[in-house]
Amino acid sequence: MRPILCILSLLTASILSAQSTDFTIGHPVYRMIELKEIRSEQGYSSTVKPLSRKSVYDFIGNEGGLYLSKELREYTADSSRSTVPILGRFFRYPADLFYYEDQTLDLHVNPVLQLSYGKTSDALGSTFVNSRGAEIRGRIDKKVAFYTMLTENQARYAEYINDVRDSTLVVPYEGFWKQYSTTGVDFFRAQGYIDFGLSKSISAQLGFGKHFVGNGIRSLILSNYSNNYPYLRINTETKIFDYTNIFAEQIAGVRGGSFGLEGTGSFQKKYMAFHHLNMKIKPNLHIGLFESVMYGDSTQGLKLEYLNPIIFYRAVEQQNGSEDNALVGLDFKWNIQNRVSLYGQLVIDEMIIGEVFAGDGWWGNKQGFQLGVKYIDPLGWENAMIQGEVNRVRPYMYAHEDGFTSYSHYNLALAHPLGANFTEYLGRVNYRLNDQWNFEGVLMVAGYGNDIGDVNYGRDILKDYTVRRPDGSGGSLEFGNSHMQGNKTELMIAFLRTSYMWRHNLFLDADITFRKESDDLGVIDNSTSIIGLSVRWNVPTRRYLF
Template identity: 35%
Template structure:
C-alpha cells in the first residue's frame, strides 16, 4: 500500500520468507518468517523506517548447536545469530521475533540525525573488523556530518551482556559504546578512514557517561582521565583505492593494544592485539557484464577485543560486534555474483583457521579466541601466534541460483 501527497509519502509492504530443506545430520530444516515493512517521509527532512518479523525455524544441526551455545541467562534455549533471543517452539524449533526501526532527521544539508534499533556496518568488505552487522539489533543514536570531502559519523550504542556470570537481580547487564568514524575522499580514487571506539559498563549506576558525548575529542584521552579500568578503547583505520573503473582494493586495521618495546623485542607478545583486512572487488570481471568477483583476507591476533574486566569485551548478546569469530583466526573469502536479466547466481567459499580453547579440565587457559574471557587467563606472555590453542581448520561453501 502506498500513499503520497505534496509533503509526505507512506508505504506498507508485507514480507514473507518461507524455506524448507534437509540436513544430513539433523533431519529436516525450515524457516517461516512473516512480517511487515513500514516506511515514509514528512517534508524534505524527516523519514522513518520500521520492520517487524515473527519467525519460527529449525536449522542445520551445526547452526542449532551454535545458537544454543550463545544461550542467555534464563529459560530461553538459544540466541539466533544476527537475530536475538529465541523461545522454544514445539520440541525442536525456535520462535524468534525481530524488530528494527529508525527515525531520520536532517536539520541542515550537512547534518543527519538517526535514532533507532538496528545494526551498523563500517567498511567495504564482506566482513568488518571495526563494526559489523553479525550481531543482534540494538538501540543507537547516529550523527552523520558531511562537508568538503569528509563524512564524519558519531554513533552511540546501548548493548547488553546476557551471560549468567554478569546478570544482576535477574536483569541483563547494560553497557555502552561510542564510536567516531571519519571518512576522507583524499582524491577521486583514494579514500582514507579513521576510527575510534570506547566501551564502558553501567557500574555504580554510571549510566551513559556524558564525557563520551563529545563528538570530536579522542576517546583515549577520556579513558585516561576516567581510569583505564572504566572503559575499553579501540583504534582503527580503513582505506579504499579505485584501481580503475572495475577494480577496487580495500583494507582495514584494528588496534586494541600496542607495545612498541615488545614489537622491537620480536617475542610475539600477547600485548600486541591487532588485526587487519585486505580485499579486492572486480566488477564486470573479465569483461563479463554483471559478474562481480571478490577476494578478501582477514587476520586477527589472539586477545584482541577482550579485556580483563570481562563485561568490557567488544560484544553484544553473546555475539561479537566485529568479526563473528572473535579473535585468534585467519580467514580467506572468495565470492562470485552474477546477474542476467531476472536470473542470479551466487557462490561463496570461506577457508578459516582458528585457535580455540581446550576446556578439557586439565587445560582451561584462554588462548585468545574467545573475547568473552579474561585475557589474564592466558598460558604465556610471549610466543603468542594466530591459531594457538586447539587449532581448527574450517571450510564453508554456499551456492545459490534462481530468479
C-alpha cells in the same frame, strides 16, 4: 539513553534538510552500488552502512535501471503503475503493497515474508524458517523520515548454528528467543528509526538496529552479526570528508533457561561510542580513521564525556583510569582503472611498537587486518564481480576483563563471527544477469586456535583476558604467545545460491551449502551439507559463514 534524548531534543529545534530512509543491510541495491562505484571511479562514501536512499539517488541518479527507479520512486518520480491494481488500492505501483502520497506524507507499506526449507546431512535432517511481518517507511513534510519493521519467526537451523546458540545462549543475528517444538526457536525481529536533518550537512537518526562498517565481505570494525541495539547516529557530509558518530546501548550478557532466554528481570546494560572519519583524498581514493570505546559495569551508566562527537576516546579512557576498552584503526578503498577496487582495514586493540618487532609473543599485541580486492566485468563478463579477501586477527583481540567491556553485544561478537585468533580466506563470485536473475558463490577457508579445556588461548572474546595460558607459577603467560595458538582447527564452507526475482523484491532462492570442520586434537570432526529452497519477500539475504 536519557542524556542522548536530552541532547537530541535540543538539536531538533530547527529541522532544515530533506531526509530519507535507508536500504537495509543485505539489500540487492548494495551490489549495484559496488559495480557503479568501481566503473565510474567516483567518490561515494559507502563504508558505513546502511546507506540512505537519498544518498544512493544522488550518486546513481536516474541511471540505475528499472529496479532502482522503483525502489527510489519518491526521487525518480517513476510513474509505472501496475496494470491491474488489487481492489483499486493495493499494488498501484509494483514496489509497494500500499502507497500514499500528498503534500505532507509519503508512505510505503509492504509485507515481509520468508518461507525456507532445507535438507541437511546432520542429525536434524532438515531446516526451516517461517517469518511473517510488515515493513513501513516514509517521510513527513519531506523533512523527517521514519522506518519500522516487525516479523514473527519460527526456525530450525543446522546443527553448527545451534552449536553457536548453545555456547552463547543467542541465535546468530537475532536476540531474545524461546524454544519452538523440541529443536527450533521462536523470536521477534524488530527494528525502526526516525531520521531528520539538523542542518544542510548534518543529519541524525535515532533508532533500534545495527550497522556494518567496511567494504568487504567481513568487517573487523562493526558488523551485523549480533542483535539489534538502540542507537543515535549522527552523519556529517562535506565535499572533503564524511563523519559518522554512533552512540549505542548494548547488552553485557544474557541469562539462559531450559526453554530459551530468561525474560524475567533486566539484562545488564553497557555502552558503546564510535566515530568514523572518511577522508576523500581523491574521487577514487578514500581513507577512513575510526575509534570505538566500550564501557560499563553493574552500577555505572552512560558517561557524558564519551558523548563529545570529536574527542579522542583513548585520551578520555585514560583520564577515567583506563578502565574501558578502546579500539582504533583505519580503513581504505581505492578504485582503479574502472575495473578494480582495493580495500582493507587495520584494527588495533593494544600495541607497543617495541613489542611488535621484538618477536617475543607478548599477549598484548592485539591487532587485526583485512585486505581485499574486487574485480568487475572479468573478460568482458558484464555485471560479474570476482572478490578475494583475507582477514587475520591475533589472540585476545576484542576481549577485556568481563562482558561489560568486551567488544560484544548480546553475547555475540560485534566484529567478526570467528572472534579472534584466526586467519580467514574468502573468495566470492557474483553475477547479476539482469533485474531478475542473480548468481553467487562463496568459498571460505579459515584456521583458528581454539581453547583447550579451561585454558584461554585467545579466541573467545567473552573470556577475561587477564586469565590466559598458565605460566607455571600461578599467573598468566605474558610472552610466548603465537597466532592460532591452542587447538588448531580448520574450517571450510562452500556456498552457492541462485536467486530469481519473480516480482519486485519477491525472490525465489535455491542454495547449496557444504561445511567441514576438524581440529588437531580430534575433538571436532564433522561435515554438513544443506540443500535449500526459499521464498523471500522484502527480506534481505543472509549467509551463515562461520
